[in-house]
Structure formats: C-alpha cells, structure tokens
Amino acid sequence: MLDLSIHRRQGAFQVEVTLKAGAGITALFGPSGSGKTSVINMVAGLARPDTGRIVVDGKVLFDAALGLDVAPEHRRLGYVFQDGRLFPHLSVRANLTFGMNRLPAAERRIDFDAVIEVLGIGHLLDRRPALLSGGEKQRVAIGRALLANPRILLMDEPLAALDSNRKAELLPFIAALSRRFAIPILYVSHSMDEVLALADTLVLMDQGKVAAAGPTEDILSRTDLRPLTGRWEAGSVIRATVEDHDEATGITRLAFAGGHLLMARNHLPTGTQVRLRIHASDIAIALDRPGRVSVRNILPATIASVSACEGNMVDVVLDCGGTRLWAQISSHALADLALAPGDAVHAMIKAVTVARGDLAEQRGSA
Numbered sequence: 622m623l624d625l626s627i628h629r630r631q632g633a634f635q636v637e638v639t640l641k642a643g644a645g646i647t648a649l650f651g652p653s654g655s656g657k658t659s660v661i662n663m664v665a666g667l668a669r670p671d672t673g674r675i676v677v678d679g680k681v682l683f684d685a686a687l688g689l690d691v692a693p694e695h696r697r698l699g700y701v702f703q704d705g706r707l708f709p710h711l712s713v714r715a716n717l718t719f720g721m722n723r724l725p726a727a728e729r730r731i732d733f734d735a736v737i738e739v740l741g742i743g744h745l746l747d748r749r750p751a752l753l754s755g756g757e758k759q760r761v762a763i764g765r766a767l768l769a770n771p772r773i774l775l776m777d778e779p780l781a782a783l784d785s786n787r788k789a790e791l792l793p794f795i796a797a798l799s800r801r802f803a804i805p806i807l808y809v810s811h812s813m814d815e816v817l818a819l820a821d822t823l824v825l826m827d828q829g830k831v832a833a834a835g836p837t838e839d840i841l842s843r844t845d846l847r848p849l850t851g852r853w854e855a856g857s858v859i860r861a862t863v864e865d866h867d868e869a870t871g872i873t874r875l876a877f878a879g880g881h882l883l884m885a886r887n888h889l890p891t892g893t894q895v896r897l898r899i900h901a902s903d904i905a906i907a908l909d910r911p912g913r914v915s916v917r918n919i920l921p922a923t924i925a926s927v928s929a930c931e932g933n934m935v936d937v938v939l940d941c942g943g944t945r946l947w948a949q950i951s952s953h954a955l956a957d958l959a960l961a962p963g964d965a966v967h968a969m970i971k972a973v974t975v976a977r978g979d980l981a982e983q984r985g986s987a
C-alpha cells in the first residue's frame with residue numbers, strides 16, 4: 622500500500638526512513654522532533670526528499686532517480702491536520718463534498734451516506750463550521766478527506782487539539798474508518814493511548830530514523846524498546862478473542878494463545894478480536910499454583926527473562942503459550958523466590974482491560 626525509502630536533510634537534521642505500510646492503521650510514534658511530520662509531509666508532497674522513492678497503492682508519487690515528483694494536488698491523498706481547516710463560508714455538506722465533486726463519477730468509490738453514518742454527522746449537514754464543536758469539526762474534516770477517495774489517509778495528530786473526553790469519543794470513529802472503507806491510514810501520534818486504540822502496525826521513530834516497526838502488540842512487548850515506547854505505565858498488550866459471556870456471574874471469557882482470561886462482562890459480541898492491556902503491576906508470580914485465592918486468572922508460564930528496572934523493581938518477562946506477559950516485582954521477591962529464566966511459574970493476573978475492540982474489527986476478521 623505504502624512503500625517508501627526517503628532521505629532528506631533539513632538544517633542539521635537528517636530524515637532517513639524506509640517503510641512499508643499495509644492495510645489498516647500504521648502509527649508513526651516517537652518523541653517530539655523525531656521526524657514524524659517530516660515523513661508525512663514528504664508522502665503528501667509538502668516537502669521534497671533529497672533522494673528516494675515513494676509509492677502509494679502501486680502509484681509512484683516520487684522517484685528522485687527518475688526525476689519524478691507528482692504535485693500534492695495530484696497525489697490523491699487525504700490529509701487531516703490537528704485543526705480541521707474547514708472552509709468557514711461553506712456548510713458542512715458543501716465542505717464534505719468539496720473534493721468529491723472534483724472527482725469523475727467512476728472514481729467515487731466511497732459512499733457519502735456511509736461516511737455520514739460512520740462519523741455520526743448526519744444532523745450537522747446544514748451548519749456552518751463556526752457552529753460545530755472541536756470534535757465535530759474533526760469528524761467533518763475526516764469525512765471530507767475520505768470522500769475525496771484518497772489512496773491513503775494521512776493523519777497528523779488529528780486529536781491533539783481536543784480535550785481528553787472528545788479524544789476518547791473520536792477514537793472509535795477513526796478505528797472503524799480504515800476497516801469499513803478499506804483505506805490505509807498513516808497516523809502520527811505521540812500518545813500511547815491513541816496507538817493502543819488504533820494502530821495495527823507501529824513504527825517507532827527516533828532521531829529521523831525508524832528504530833523498530835511491526836505489529837503493535839509485538840513492538841510493545843519488547844522491553845528493549847522501552848526507552849522509545851516511553852513514559853506510559855509498563856505492561857503487556859495481547860491479542861484475544863471474546864469467547865463467551867456468563868450472565869449469571871457477570872463474567873466475559875476471552876481466549877488467547879496462552880489459554881483463557883476472565884474479566885468483568887463487556888458487551889462485545891462473541892468472536893470479536895480485541896487488544897488487551899495488562900499492567901505489569903497487576904501480575905504477581907507464584908512458584909506453586911495457589912489454591913484458595915481471589916484472583917481469577919492464574920496461568921502457567923515460563924520465565925523468559927529477568928532484568929533490573931527502576932529502584933528496587935525488576936522486570937520479569939513471562940512466556941505464556943507464546944504470548945509475552947510483562948510483570949514487575951521487587952528485587953526482594955525475586956531473590957526470595959530465586960527466579961531465573963526457564964523456571965516454570967504461575968502468573969496471577971489481577972486486572973485486564975480492553976484497549977481496542979469494536980464491531981468493525983469483527984467484520985474485518987470474519
């Protein structure tokens with residue numbers, strides 16, 4: 622879908638990125654100044670690489686060796702900025718159809734009514750942008766970009782200008798978009814919560830280069846990348862499937878590669894694929910399987926690695942049927958239990974939360 626290999630010097634800073642992004646949402650994540658916007662601007666044609674090549678959906682947009690540089694307006698890309706940048710003098714409807722009306726009818730693959738429905742903006746069509754909330758403006762901006770039938774949607778911190786409630790409201794809309802309309806999204810963010818809720822693929826940027834890239838769960842399970850994945854609370858991110866709900870006990874059972882997990886009942890249909898988050902501080906380790914204990918999730922596991930972290934705490938990575946679970950225990954507990962790689966233990970998981978799981982995802986995986 623997106624295949625790029627680019628190099629650009631801007632002042633003292635060098636961007637040197639090779640990247641392939643497939644279907645779904647690819648997040649560019651990294652500290653301020655790591656080069657995320659520079660990459661997205663080169664894809665959009667707003668900045669010119671010194672060398673390299675950019676291909677989107679089979680179409681070569683830039684090739685330095687061939688002297689090829691398609692103008693931004695001919696790249697057929699959707700770009701959503703932090704601030705919606707709607708046309709103030711046009712109604713929401715006219716904003717939405719602005720790019721769409723410039724396309725030949727045969728190229729209008731994305732249906733107006735479907736976009737209105739997914740973004741929940743049907744009741745806003747006759748309003749002017751000045752009368753919209755920040756979140757509504759962003760939904761209209763996303764709809765406008767989508768209706769121009771882009772090859773890819775570029776989103777540069779689209780939620781950065783919104784407060785946390787509006788952000789949380791908008792996340793499910795964005796998550797549903799790429800799956801519902803089969804449009805790849807390149808999403809710049811420095812919020813790990815957004816990455817967790819949205820990204821299929823995670824690209825970690827550092828000092829103008831790609832430090833690591835891959836499926837989000839895999840990248841986030843790597844303790845060596847922690848300096849880059851950042852200051853968010855340590856923990857694991859795992860894939861699971863909703864297996865069943867027990868109305869009587871109010872418990873939902875999920876299946877994952879290492880067995881089953883129980884959590885408070887949610888309302889996701891059976892079969893929904895979800896991303897679960899388990900904080901490292903919510904996993905305790907027992908050498909013997911505990912008997913009468915309140916914790917519901919007790920799973921056999923093997924110790925994969927032990928390494929010092931901050932203060933008197935130790936990172937312990939457990940292998941649970943091929944899934945990595947990241948626990949943090951005190952160095953005192955480590956010494957007391959004499960834990961070492963290869964030991965068979967039991968992971969006691971005190972809390973599990975759903976970081977991503979929506980109906981659109983279930984349709985996509987059917």
Ligand SMILES: Nc1ncnc2c1ncn2[C@@H]1O[C@H](COP(=O)(O)OP(=O)(O)OP(=O)(O)O)[C@@H](O)[C@H]1O
Nearest residue numbers: 631632634651652653654655656657658659660811
């Ligand atoms: N036109 C330019 N000329 C010189 N330096 C530039 C130019 N544009 C960006 N830079 C520098 O390139 C580096 C990367 O900037 P970029 O905006 O891509 O980072 P970013 O990861 O998107 O940061 P943020 O999260 O703060 O938006 C920064 O050091 C920036 O100062």
